[in-house]
Amino acid sequence: MLRNYKESFIRLFYPxxxxxxxxxxxxxxxxxxAGCARTLNDLVWPLDEAWVEERFESLDxxxxxxxxxxPxxxxxxxxKYARKDHLLKACRGPALSxxxxxxxxxxxxxxLPIPIHRLKLIKRHFNQAEVLAELLDPELTPPLARSLLIKRHPIPSQTFLNHEERAINVYGAFKVRRPKKIAGRAFLLIDDVFTTGATADEAARTLKSHGARRVDLLALARTVRTS
Ligand SMILES: [Zn+2]
Structure with missing residues (x-):
């Protein structure tokens, strides 16, 4: 509460x-x-539609x-491109629910936030999936594991590739850091945008090749087919 007062006070001088x-x-x-918050909120999937009805090779x-x-x-x-990671806070409420x-x-x-390659991290200064996971972490029971999975090499642009080409494009992109912490365990991956799922599926395949029992994904958004 006091923080809110403080913020409002500062806002008087720095709108x-x-x-x-x-x-x-x-x-x-x-x-x-309020208007933009409402428009953004209209894009939240109702709870019973948030599940993606698709089968994947490794993702459960x-x-x-x-x-x-x-918007x-x-x-x-x-x-991502103006380095405004604090804007993710606007998505925290529905993501947390x-x-x-x-x-x-x-x-x-x-x-497990899906990692980005270290060169991208140097350029962007943060991994948006990790920032999102950190925003949710204090309210969730499973612990946040930042460094179990690492990105071996950057993934070339996927934009013009079909489903099969994407799967080939991402093959071998991830590496597990501490295999002993993977076997027999269940993981919830966190990522920003889910398109075909090729990247997350490859992360799941890598974890399962080290004995992970179950790998699910929570994406902040999913692309919608316009047909
Ligand atoms: Zn606005």
Whole structure:
């Protein structure tokens, strides 16, 4: 509460703008104005539609919080390419609700953000999947394991590849750091956007090749086919 007062007081002298539409924020608004927060909220999948009805080679279950549409797209673009990792806080509420629903239904030994390659990390300064996992971590029971999985090499752009080509493109991209911590365990992977699932499926394949019992994925958003 005191923090809110402090923030409001600071805001009197240093007004903040909405991260999406640049309108000036009211004192009680955070990151997004009420209108943009509502539009973003409209993209949240209802709980019974958050599960992705698709079968994967190695991933057991996949859930996504948002539909990957405007204005979520713009928000995530700014997170990744304008180095505004704090904007992910605008997604915390719905992401936490889904994460809590999943982890209360299924028992996991650890939560694993999908790693990015160290060269990308140097360029971007943070891994958005890890920032998201850190935002959720204090409210979740399974511990956050940052370094069990590492990215061996950067994955070339997947944009123009079909499903099979993507699977080949990502093969061998991940490496397990402490195999003893993998065998017989269940993991919930965290990632930003789920498109075909090739990357997350490869991460799951790598974990299962070291004996992981179950690997699920919670993605912040999933792309929606426009047909
Ligand atoms: Zn706005």
């Amino acid at each position: 903040a703008a909405c991260a999406l539409c640049s309108e000036m924020l009211d004192l009680e608004e955070r990151i997004l104005c 279950h996949v859930w996504a919080v948002f539909a990957y549409r405007s 979520f797209k713009e928000l995530l673009h700014d997170v 889904l994460a809590q629903a999943i982890t209360s239904d299924h028992a996991y030994d650890a939560i």
